[in-house]
Amino acid sequence: GEDVEQSLFLSVREGDSSVINCTYTDSSSTYLYWYKQEPGAGLQLLTYIFSNMDMKQDQRLTVLLNKKDKHLSLRIADTQTGDSAIYFCAESLGNYGGATNKLIFGTGTLLAVQP
Amino acid sequence: DAGVIQSPRHEVTEMGQEVTLRCKPISGHNSLFWYRQTMMRGLELLIYFNNNVPIDDSGMPEDRFSAKMPNASFSTLKIQPSEPRDSAVYFCASSYQPATNEKLFFGSGTQLSVL
Numbered sequence: 737g738e739d740v741e742q743s744l745f746l747s748v749r750e751g752d753s754s755v756i757n758c759t760y761t762d763s764s765s766t767y768l769y770w771y772k773q774e775p776g777a778g779l780q781l782l783t784y785i786f787s788n789m790d791m792k793q794d795q796r797l798t799v800l801l802n803k804k805d806k807h808l809s810l811r812i813a814d815t816q817t818g819d820s821a822i823y824f825c826a827e828s829l830g831n832y833g834g835a836t837n838k839l840i841f842g843t844g845t846l847l848a849v850q851p
Numbered sequence: 852d853a854g855v856i857q858s859p860r861h862e863v864t865e866m867g868q869e870v871t872l873r874c875k876p877i878s879g880h881n882s883l884f885w886y887r888q889t890m891m892r893g894l895e896l897l898i899y900f901n902n903n904v905p906i907d908d909s910g911m912p913e914d915r916f917s918a919k920m921p922n923a924s925f926s927t928l929k930i931q932p933s934e935p936r937d938s939a940v941y942f943c944a945s946s947y948q949p950a951t952n953e954k955l956f957f958g959s960g961t962q963l964s965v966l
Binding site: 769771776777778779780781784824837838839840841842843844 | 884
């Protein structure tokens with residue numbers, strides 16, 4: 737079935753690293769995504785990783801992908817109070833010959849950064 | 852571009868009333884998605900369209916929910932009659948597909964409260 741799971745809450749101190757974990761179900765997903773939702777706003781794409789990669793680094797963000805275990809993680813280095821938000825991982829599922837794919841989101845992880 | 856525009860931003864209604872949520876996707880995007888966000892169930896995909904045609908409506912909760920996309924620049928999600936359990940934040944998102952990756956652009960959402 738379509739099930740993307742995340743832990744619900746993570747609390748870190750400012751300056752520490754944050755690691756948010758996710759497990760997904762569809763091994764055929766071409767891309768896996770991390771979205772960020774700030775209070776009162778819609779989701780915004782943070783970063784994504786192609787399924788044939790193990791790691792992707794983008795400034796303070798590091799995405800690790802373990803395809804064997806269907807495990808995705810997002811590491812935020814030097815976490816700031818402005819990073820406080822809900823973080824969603826998502827997998828893409830193809831439909832109707834892959835012409836249109838849909839994103840299935842995890843439950844979201846609330847990241848609280850303490851000053 | 853102004854991004855994905857949703858209206859109204861907030862809607863408070865009484866049980867049994869009809870509710871219509873509106874969405875204007877980003878110009879040039881050909882795929883449109885309706886999501887619902889609640890604390891209990893996270894972010895659920897309700898329905899999505901490609902080139903104004905509904906592709907997958909398996910996430911629509913029941914017959915009280917209906918969605919239309921009469922043209923490339925407008926979509927509605929209607930609930931009739933509304934019930935308190937429909938209270939949630941409803942997001943519209945758009946993208947261009949097929950594409951290298953399925954990056955979604957989200958609107959700010961409609962906060963629906965059914966009393």
